[in-house]
Structures are given as C-alpha cells and as structure tokens.
Amino acid sequence: ENQESAFRDALTFGAAALLVLKLTTPILTHRALQIIGDSSYAxxxxxxxVVCILKARDCTRWTDRLGAMLLCFIAAILIYNFYEMWYLTLSERGTLVLVGVLYLACASVYLLHHRMERKEIMQGATEKALSFGEARVINLQMDMEWETNLRFDNCTLRDPNDDHNPWGFCNLPAGNGSLSFLIIGNSYAANHGKMIVEHLSDHYGRIAVHTVSECEPLIVTTSIYCSGAVKLQEAFLQDIDSFKPDVLFLSSRYIEPNVPIGTKNVIDDQLYLTMMQKLKKYEEKVKKVFILQAFPRPANLQKIEDARLEQNRTLDDYMEEAIEADSIPMRRRVEELAKSCEKCVIYDLMQLHIDKGKFMVANPVTHLHYxxxxxxHTPLGEK
Structure with missing residues (x-):
C-alpha cells in the first residue's frame, strides 16, 4: 500500500512539473496522448x-481488469468525440435544457430502482440489512397502506352500493379445482384469505370472501367497530345457504384471545359453549370447516420501538412488550372445538413465527415488521 501511494504521488508531482515547465517532446505531443488527455474527464x-461492478462481482482475474480498462478508454474517447464536443456547441438555453433532462433521467432511474427494491424487500422476495431509518420508513409505509394490502385483485362485489373491496362480499376468479370455497370473518378473512386464494387455486373452482370489520364468526364481538354482531353472524349463515360452499374457512382475528377460561374444564367454559353452538350451525351446512387458530395479539410495534429508543434499549426481532395479549386461553378453546367437530380442521400460523420458543414480530435481517x-400481517409477514 505504501508503494502504491508513493507511485501515485510521484505521478501527480511529475504531471504538475510537466505543466509548470511546459515541456514539449515528440512523446508528450503525440496524438494518442492528446486523445487520452481530451478524454480524461470522461x-x-x-x-x-466499472470499478464498483468489478468489486461487486469479485472479478480478480487480470484479463477481466484489462478488458475493463480497455472498455473505459474506448467509452471515454467515444463520449468525448460524440457527446462532449456536441454539448460544447449548445447555447445557454440548450445547455440548461440538457442539464434538466439529465437530472430528471438520473432521478427517474434512482426512484424506479429504489421503488422496485423496496417492493421486493416488503414482499420478502429479497433480504437486505437495513438501517433503523430505512426500516422505519418502510414500516410506516406498510402501516399507512394497511387497507390497500387487504384488497383483493379482480374482486367482483355482490353489492357495489354497500360493499367496497376488501369489505363486504367479494366473488373472486375461479381456480383450477372442483371444490367451492367460502372465507368468512373479520379483516383476517381478507388478510389471510389472500394466502388461501394464492396457494389453493388448484383445489377450488368457485371462491368468495365475506369480510366484516372486527366481527368474529364464532364470538359475539363487543368491539365498537362491529355493529350488530348477531345479525352479521346470521348473514354469514345466509351466505352459506346462497353460495353453497363445499369448504368453509373461519378466518378471523380473535379480538380478545386472552379471555380466561372460567371453569376447570374447557368444555364447561361459557365462551367455549357459545362458540361451539355457533360452529355447529356452520358445520351442518358444509363438507369441511377450517378454523384459524389463535395466536398472540401484537402491540403497535412502532410505538414499542419509539419507547425503546427513548429508554436507550435495543430493537430486537423479539420484544416481550410487543405481545399485547397472550393467546393460550383461546387456543385451548379452539383445540377443543376441533375435537368436538367432526368436519373441522385447525390451521395454525403461530408456528411460523416461533424461533427458539419465542414469538417473532420482526425480521432479524431487515428489521421490518411482520x-x-x-x-x-404485513406483505412481509404474509410471505
């Protein structure tokens, strides 16, 4: 390294001496050197x-470097003769227009690449270590685009006057199978329903989704965002009567997954009995029922991270305070429901979040939220 630095210094001072002394020799005035000098800026x-590309691709062979060097010289000469010589003839207005066009071109290339890269990261197609600032911007973007991420492609609303994608009853394009699927529930019917639509298209022919904010098919939800929970459960039953699905998916987020079991035995718990009563009504109308198993309710992760930063604590992919409500009581109820329901099957996403016995809420590499x-679930969480 010292020899390389000394060689560079010698070349720099040597070139400066030639300029100061204004030496002229046949070699220094040779046309080839003049061409290289004219093209030096380019x-x-x-x-x-070119150097960055060689390093990124780990090109260490001397033939690669020689080829790259020759390519640089040829490109520089062409740029000087066909571009620099041209723009030097432009007027002030022409130069201003050229500069503006070049700035716009550079900005467009950067924004397009940045947008595509961000989309790939959000969808989990690629993993890239992000700074806290970069991750925060993307996490905030996913927070703001929550409803957009719930919407279905090619959704035909049953009642366009009252429904709007993703809310309401939505008929989706037919799959390649012979069964008919109906997905009902609160916003998770749309959130997780998209995964069912994507991955089970070889099994269903007809498929539809009925999504109602906050309302749960098996529980009389007391949330202020679920108006008329009992009537909506009756509407779910009417959907089954009219659509006549072979397979029913109860895809719902349990608003209060940590409600304690009130008795020693789960089957004597009042909430369990209510859920069982409603499940029987669904079961008798279809051939198969898939029930989404409960999992812990996460807190607002952005607020958790802000609080940790104020306390000078680290941000991790597992943060104890990021779990707002445990799901053990509801999981026990759902397990017992499946035992007492001949046509019922549980599908459980919780295991996909478990790493070393802990429920992960963020990607450990990108620090993006699930x-x-x-x-x-964010697009990354769905992936």
Whole structure:
C-alpha cells in the first residue's frame, strides 16, 4: 500500500512539473496522448462504476481488469468525440435544457430502482440489512397502506352500493379445482384469505370472501367497530345457504384471545359453549370447516420501538412488550372445538413465527415488521 501511494504521488508531482515547465517532446505531443488527455474527464467519470461492478462481482482475474480498462478508454474517447464536443456547441438555453433532462433521467432511474427494491424487500422476495431509518420508513409505509394490502385483485362485489373491496362480499376468479370455497370473518378473512386464494387455486373452482370489520364468526364481538354482531353472524349463515360452499374457512382475528377460561374444564367454559353452538350451525351446512387458530395479539410495534429508543434499549426481532395479549386461553378453546367437530380442521400460523420458543414480530435481517399498526400481517409477514 505504501508503494502504491508513493507511485501515485510521484505521478501527480511529475504531471504538475510537466505543466509548470511546459515541456514539449515528440512523446508528450503525440496524438494518442492528446486523445487520452481530451478524454480524461470522461474517463474519470466512467471508471468509477466499472470499478464498483468489478468489486461487486469479485472479478480478480487480470484479463477481466484489462478488458475493463480497455472498455473505459474506448467509452471515454467515444463520449468525448460524440457527446462532449456536441454539448460544447449548445447555447445557454440548450445547455440548461440538457442539464434538466439529465437530472430528471438520473432521478427517474434512482426512484424506479429504489421503488422496485423496496417492493421486493416488503414482499420478502429479497433480504437486505437495513438501517433503523430505512426500516422505519418502510414500516410506516406498510402501516399507512394497511387497507390497500387487504384488497383483493379482480374482486367482483355482490353489492357495489354497500360493499367496497376488501369489505363486504367479494366473488373472486375461479381456480383450477372442483371444490367451492367460502372465507368468512373479520379483516383476517381478507388478510389471510389472500394466502388461501394464492396457494389453493388448484383445489377450488368457485371462491368468495365475506369480510366484516372486527366481527368474529364464532364470538359475539363487543368491539365498537362491529355493529350488530348477531345479525352479521346470521348473514354469514345466509351466505352459506346462497353460495353453497363445499369448504368453509373461519378466518378471523380473535379480538380478545386472552379471555380466561372460567371453569376447570374447557368444555364447561361459557365462551367455549357459545362458540361451539355457533360452529355447529356452520358445520351442518358444509363438507369441511377450517378454523384459524389463535395466536398472540401484537402491540403497535412502532410505538414499542419509539419507547425503546427513548429508554436507550435495543430493537430486537423479539420484544416481550410487543405481545399485547397472550393467546393460550383461546387456543385451548379452539383445540377443543376441533375435537368436538367432526368436519373441522385447525390451521395454525403461530408456528411460523416461533424461533427458539419465542414469538417473532420482526425480521432479524431487515428489521421490518411482520405486523402493521392494526395487527394485520404485513406483505412481509404474509410471505
């Protein structure tokens, strides 16, 4: 390294001496050197991206470097003769227009690449270590786009006057199978329903989704966002009568998964008995019922991270305070429901979040959240 630095210094001072002394020799005035000198500014700009590409691709062979060097010289000469010589003839207005066009072109390339890269990261197609600032911007974006992420592609609303994608009854394009699927529930019917639509298309022919904010098919939800829970459960039954599905998916987020079991035995618990009563009504109308198993309710992760930063604590992919409500009581109820329901099967997403016995709420590499502010899975969480 010292020899390389000394060689560079010698070249720099030698070139400066030639300029000061104004030496002229047949070698120094040779046309080839003049061409290289005229193209030196373009050569300086071109060689940097070439060097970066060589390093990124780990090109260490001398033939690769020689080829890259020759390519730089040729490109610089062409740019000087066909671009620099041209723009030097432009008027002030023409130069201003050219500069503006170049700025717009650079900005467009950057924004397009940045947008595509961000989309790939959000969807889990690629993993890239992000700074806290970069991760925060993307997490906030996913928080703001929560409803957009719930919407279905090619949704045909049953009642366009009252429904709007993803809310309401939505008929979706037919799959390649012979069965008919109906997905009902609160916002998780849309959130997780998209995964059912994507991955089970070889099994269903007809498929539809009925999504109602906050309302649960098996529980009389007391949330202020679920108006008329009993009537909506009757509407779910009417959906089954009219759509006549072979397979029913109860895809719902349990608003209060940590409600304690009130008796020693789960089957004597009042909430369990209510859920069982409603499940029987669904079961008798279809061939199969898939029930989404409960999992812990995450807190608002952005607020948790802000609080940790104020306390000078680290941000981790597992944070104890990021779990707002445990799900053990509801999981026990759902397990017992499946035992007492001949046509019922549980599908459980919790295991996908478990790492070393802990429920993970964020990606350890990108620091992006698996859940957005309203507790839906983000596109990364869905992946």
């Amino acid at each position: 050569l300086y700009l071109i060689h940097w991206p 859940f957005e502010a309203l507790r839906h």
